[in-house]
Amino acid sequence: MPEKKKIKVKVKKRRLKVKKILVTILIMGILVLSFLYIKRLPITNIYIVGNNILSDKEIIDISGIGNYPSFITTLGSNIKDNLMENNYIKEIKVQKKIWGKVYIYVTEKKVLALYNDKLLLEDGLLVDNNYNVMSAPILIGDITSIKEKFIKKFSLVDNDVLLKISEISYVPNEVDSERFSLKMNDGNLVYVTLPKITKINKYNSIYSGLEGKKGIIYLDSGDYVEVKE
Structure with missing residues (x-):
């Protein structure tokens, strides 16, 4: 009688394959749980x-x-x-x-002034003064006709200089319809026009040149100071 062939069962390899699957599942489970844990971590x-x-x-x-x-x-x-x-x-x-x-x-946004009991912002918005902002200068006068240009030009004023202004008054004359007077917190008065508004950014150096004296500073024409006696 012919000899029967023996069939080898690859039990060891099958066990290794199952082991790899279990390890893979375990790793994936750890990764998922880790992600869920990290996802739940709040802002600290x-x-x-x-x-x-x-x-x-x-x-x-x-x-x-x-x-x-x-x-x-x-x-x-x-x-x-x-x-x-x-x-x-x-x-x-x-x-x-x-x-x-x-x-x-x-x-x-920069607060340019307190105008008609509202805050005038650099983008032209007028908002209620819900935060009781007291550092903004008070804008006096009807600037409706030049409001857009006023906003554009006064947005160029440095913040530290703007804080030194207590009142901005619209005071046009026969020569210039865009003329303003600026009442400073230190007692000085400045006249300036919108096209020349950036000159006010030199106020600190102008003030130091007064050596403690008070006066009227004309930046609208002539760039001179009238010192008060």
């Missing part, structure tokens, strides 16, 4: 930079992250969109950093 710290009018708390509330949601699923673009709806905000930059930290860099 929120830093607000550059704001003066709006408070940190208000910015955080408006941004929509006041409840410190998931760090991963919170998009910087959503934070920016929420904040840009506020009339006082000009620009927003959001940075997400390690350990769940979120930095919000705020650029607020």
Whole structure:
């Protein structure tokens, strides 16, 4: 009788294959659980930079992250969109950093003046003074006919100089319909026209030249100072 062939069962190789599958499933499970865990990690710290009018708390509330949601699923673009709806905000930059930290860099619109009991912003908006901004100069007179140009030109005034102005009065004359007088906090009076408004940015050096004396500074014509005795 012919000899029967022996069939070899590859049990060892089958066991190795099953082992590889189990290891793969285990690794995938660990990765999924790790992702779910990391996804649930909240924002740990929120830093607000550059704001003066709006408070940190208000910015955080408006941004929509006041409840410190998931760090991963919170998009910087959503934070920016929420904040840009506020009339006082000009620009927003959001940075997400390690350990769940979120930095919000705020650029607020310049407040040019308090006009008709409202704040006149650099983009022409008139908004209620809900934040009791007292540092803005009071604008006196009807500037309706030159409002657009007033906004464009006064936006060029340096912030530190703008803070030194207590009142802006519209005082046109026969020679110039865009003439203003600026009452300074230090007691000086400045006359200037819109085309020459950037001259006021040299006010600090002009003031130091007065050596403590008060006077009327004519920047609208002649660029001279009439010192008060």
